[in-house]
Amino acid sequence: MTSSKSQSQAWKPSKWGQIFTGSPEWRLQLEGEDFVLVLNGEDHRTPIRDDAVMRVQPGLFWADVALSPGSDHELKVDGLPNAQAVALQAALDSVLSEQRLRRDTDFVLKGYATIQDWLRQITGILQQAEIDRRWIPYETQSSLLAAWPALDGETLEARFQQAAVKDRLGKKGQNIETALRLWKCRWQPDWVQINEKHTLRELSACKVLLDSVESRPLTEEQARAVICFDNRVQVVASAGSGKTSIMVAKAAYAIHRGFMAPQNIVLMAFNKKAAEELKDRAIRSFERLGMDGNGVEATTFHALGLGIIGKATGKKPDVPAWATDTGASCEKILEIVDRLKDQSDEFRTRWDMFRMVFGRDLSPPGQPVEGDAWDRMGTALIKTLDGQRVRSQEEAIICNWLFYNGVHYEYERPYETDTADVTHRQYKPDFYYPDIQLYHEHFALDAEGKAPPQFKDYVEGVKWKRQLHHDMGTALIETTSHQVRNGGVFEHLAHELTSRGVKLDPNPNRPIPQGAIRPMEAMELAYLVRSFISHAKSNCLNSTDLRRRLDAMPEGSFKYRHRMFLDLFEPIIANWDRALAEDGGVDFEDMLNMAAEHVEQGRCQVPYDLVMADEFQDASRARARLCHAMVQKPGRHFFAVGDDWQSINRFAGADVSVMTDFERWFDHGQLLKLEQTFRCPQALCDVSSHFVTKNPTQIRKRVHSDTPAVGPVLQAFEVSKERELERAVGEFLASLYQGICAGHIPLGRHGNVSVFFLGRYRADKPEHLRRWKSQYGSKIELSFVTIHSSKGSEADYVILPSMISRLRGLSFPSTRTDDPVLQMAMPSGDNFPQGEERRLFYVALTRARRSVIMFTVKGERSTFLDELVADKAVTVTNLHGEKIEEQRCPACKRGVIVTRTGPFGEFQSCSNYPACEYKPSSKDYPKNRKKLSEILSHL
Structure with missing residues (x-):
């Protein structure tokens, strides 16, 4: 072997090696990165590409050498002295090592070049954004992350960390190390920091605009919401936090900074009044900033949707008056029903049967039920159409079916034989049919x-x-229960009764006894159908979808009733849509979906780069779909402002999940919060926030206020009888008026004191309101609105004149729940008990700038007021300020224990008697009961 590195290295067998191994003459030479074997006068060149190119196998004295071992072209020679074999192996290892080093270095450099290209993109975007003073939006971040070099990071890092590779890279290694660190880092926190620096710069650079755009400077959290120009922004705004201000200010900021032209901005509201307010506020703000002539569009969802359809089809549709007003819509449905009844006896029977027999749903098997009355043991009793009080909902349905069909029966009539013994009371079968001497037991048994x-x-x-x-x-x-829930009970009963001679006489107009439960009125059922139409269309559900939803409902659901409803609904909605077509119009739900589809499919190009939606907690799925469609093109921005704590319009199709699950609806989202309120004092913020956030699905925020307190923030007064409520309210107003006149109570911002009467229902409006306005109008501005209508409004004092919970009738919280059939068409909402009613109460509490005053009746105190008392937020007193303690009835859980006077003297019972029959045990009775002899002496 030659020793000069500048010459080729060569190896050959020794003489003795040839003799003893019998090897022919051969010569192996290393030329660059090839081995050349000269054997039998021929040259055999083998490139060195991997460590399997050659095998050197030392023997006792001599080694054999194989090129391309194990292959079809294997060449094997022998007789190489072992010492030279070591040198040959070393030479091979040196070449392979150099190849690996070069390969590893090239791998690192190639990866570095790819990463560098990507980092240059980021650097360019960041530099341009800084020059343009722009937010780095989610779309930009996502596109950069989508272009992220998908390299083998573990291999790249391992090869770069080799000392030999670093030595070969020299100073360049530092740049590579930095690039690798940037490539591997989590970019989300970096984007946040970059945008935070941008926000701080903009807060300073645009201070004049942010301080002047509204009548008072924006708070920092308001200003941050204005500056945040991500593609999808959700602002959760506290009550009275100035959400309208940030919408107007954001439009002004976008125009001022040149992000977009005024005609590319739209403000969307839910009704015409709110849209006009947005428009007026924007005009005033732009004038204040010297930006006259830069007005932006403010419109309602409905007006915008109609315009989109008009552009897409060349013909703007009409919305018939009967499709907009609830009352008119229900009248239209009843017209359709009458026509269907005339056309089909089957439909007529289904409609009447549903009203009479299936007006109520069934609770899941074995669950406690809400009754119309209770016995003294707290067992729920349910009223029927014929005035019976039965012990189960299933029995009530059977009774109603029997009544509807004119079948004479007796409920729980004692059995004809005495069965009372040590272990059994007298047996009372559920039903007895005296005309045919037939007993009927209804058993709570499954299939x-x-x-x-x-x-x-x-x-x-x-x-x-x-x-x-x-x-x-x-x-x-x-x-059995199973037969009731699958509907088989009615066919079974009809067979059993008619086969024994009973004649069924269906009659929906049979007189209802006084005191009995009333059947579902036709208008009530029409309203249910109208609500179902609204929800089904808002959620883009057709009949197949609805049937599928029905099948997927839990086993405990009363699916037979739901199926009956769908059997009514399907022909009605078909005729509803036909009537719309005949009038050349659409309803609002169809209109929103049609508009969204036109935009989604590109049939109408909307010009808006910034879409802002007010009161987004009340958006339906159809509205959310339209918003999503309008900003589906890259580079567009959606800004939604709302408060899920104030989501109170589920009955009208609102889906609170578009707020609580915003990112799922819009693919991504930046969540901001306005937690400072300019309305309620802090104590009222604390009480109302604590109350509403007992529902864990509500988005958490910490509401704070600098508004000073003026007197107690919560007061609650109780009277003995409902008829005393108006007098009590009048006395409070008189006291308030006297305090204002005496200077003890300061005037409000408009030179008087404003008072809202807020009702859960329109019927809560005080009868004496006009007289009170006449008496106190010089100092007190009085008005009445329902809580639903009060959103966006405020007053110094809020009076809730009817904080009452009843078994039936007008209550707050309302005891009337959504009909379960709506679950087939409605969004899931939240499962927290009375979630929507709790949010409604929160809205009522947060209308007040100073105080909320609640009035209630003994024995009918609202459960919400009870909850505030339990939370030590308020103390219930009489009009003299004396604290009132009540003992809740353990049976019905609604009434309270009161003392009454009867023929045998005073006794205690539930205030809901006779609906609730509970009486405390005799040992708890007062000591001063009259003696029987005293009573008899006066007879």
Whole structure:
């Protein structure tokens, strides 16, 4: 082997090696990165590309050498002295090492070049954004991250960390190390820092605009919301936090900074009044900034949707008056129903049957039910159409079916044989049909004959009853919970009764006894259908979708009732849509979906680069879809302002999830909060926030206020009878008026004191309001609105004149829940008990700048007021300020224990008597009961 590195290295066998191994003459030479083997006068060149190109196998004295071992072209020679074999292996290893080093270095440099290209893109965008004073939006971030070099990071890092590679790279290694660190880092925090620096610069650079755009300077959190120009921004605004201000200010900022022209900005509101307010506020703000002539568009969702359809189709549709007003819509539905009744006896029967028999839903098997009354043990009792009080919802449905069909029956009539003994009370079968001497037991059994788990020994009782009838030879028919829930009970009952001579006489106009439950009125059912139409269309659900949703409902659902409703709904909505077509119009729900589809499919190009939506907590899915469609093109911005704590319009199609699950609806989203309120004092903020956030699905925020307190923020007064409420309210107003005249109570911002009467219902409007205005109008501005209508408004004092909870009728919180059939068409909402009513109460509390005054009635105190009392937020007093303590009835959980006077003297009972029959045990009665002899002496 030659020793000069400048010459080729060569190896050959020794003489003795040839003799003893029998190897022919050969010569192996290393030329660059090739081995050349000269054998039998021929040259064989083998490139060195991997460590398997050659095998050197030392023997006792001599080594054999194989080129391309194991291949079809393997060449093998022998007789190389072992010492030279070591040198040969070293030469091979040196070449391979150099190749690996070069390969690793090239791998690192290639990866570095790719990363550098990507980093140059980022640097260019960041530099341009700084020059233009622009926010780095999500779309830009995403596009850069999408272009992120998908390299083998572990391999790249491992090869770069080799000392030999670093030595070869020299000073360039420092740049590579920096690039690798930037490539591997999590970029989200960096974007946040970059945008935060941008925000701080803009807060300073645009201070004049931010301080002047509204009548008072924007707070920092308001200003940050204005400056944040991400593609999708959700602002969760506290009540009274100035959400309208930031919408107007954002439009002014965008125009001032040259981000977009005025005609490319739109402000969307839910009604015409709100849209006009946005427009007026924008005009005033632009004038204040010297930006006259830069007005932006402010419109309603409906007007915008109609305009889109007009542009896409060349013909702007009409929305018939009967499709907009709830009352008119229900009248239209009843017209459709009358026509369908005339055309189909089957439809007529279904409509009447649903109203009469299926007006109420069923609770899941075994769950506690809400009754119309309670016995003294707290067992719920349910009223029927014929005035019965029965012990289960299923029995009530059977009673109503029997009444509707004119079947004479007796409920829980004692069995004809005395059965009372040590272990059994007198047996009272559920139903008895005296005309045919037939007993009927309704058993709480499922399809497998099993009772709910909590019904201990129930099945044994069933067996006992069956055996008794068998032994006594009395006729018995049975129905089960399973039959009621799948609808089979009615066919079964009809067969059992008619086969025994009973004639069924269906009559929806049969007189209802006084005191009985009233059937579902036709208008009520029409309203339910109208609501269902609205929700189904808002959620883009057709009949197939609705049937699929029905099938997916939990097993405990009363699916038979839901199926009956769909059987009514489908022909009605078909005729509804036909009537719209005949009038050449659409309803609002169809209009929103049609507009969204035109934009989605590119049939109409909307010019807006900045779309802002007010009161977004009340958006339906159809509205959310339209908003999403309008900003689907890259480079557009959607800015939604709302407060999920004030989402109170689910009945009108609102889906609170568009706020609470904003990122899912709009693919991504920047969440900002306005937590400072300019309205309520801090104590009222604390009480109202604590109340509404007991619902864990509400977005958390910490509401704070600098508004000074003026007197107690919460007051609650209780009177003995409902008829005393107006007098109590009048006395409070008189006291307030006297305090103002005496100077003890300061005047409000408009030179008087404003008072809102807020009602859960329109019927809560005080009868004496006009007289009170006449009496106190010089100092007090009085007005009444419903809580639903009060959003966006405020007053110094808020009076809630009817904080009452009743078994039936007008209550706050309302005891009337959404009909379960709506679940097939409505968004899921949240499952927190009375979630929407709690948000409604929050709205009521947060209308006040000073104080909320609540009035209630003994024994009918609102459960919400009870909750505030339990939280020590307020104390209920009489008009003299004396604290009132009440003992809640343990049976109905609604009434309170009161003292009454009867023929035997004073006694205690529930204030809901006779609906609730609970009386405390005699040992708890007052000591001063009259003696029987005293009572008899006066008879």
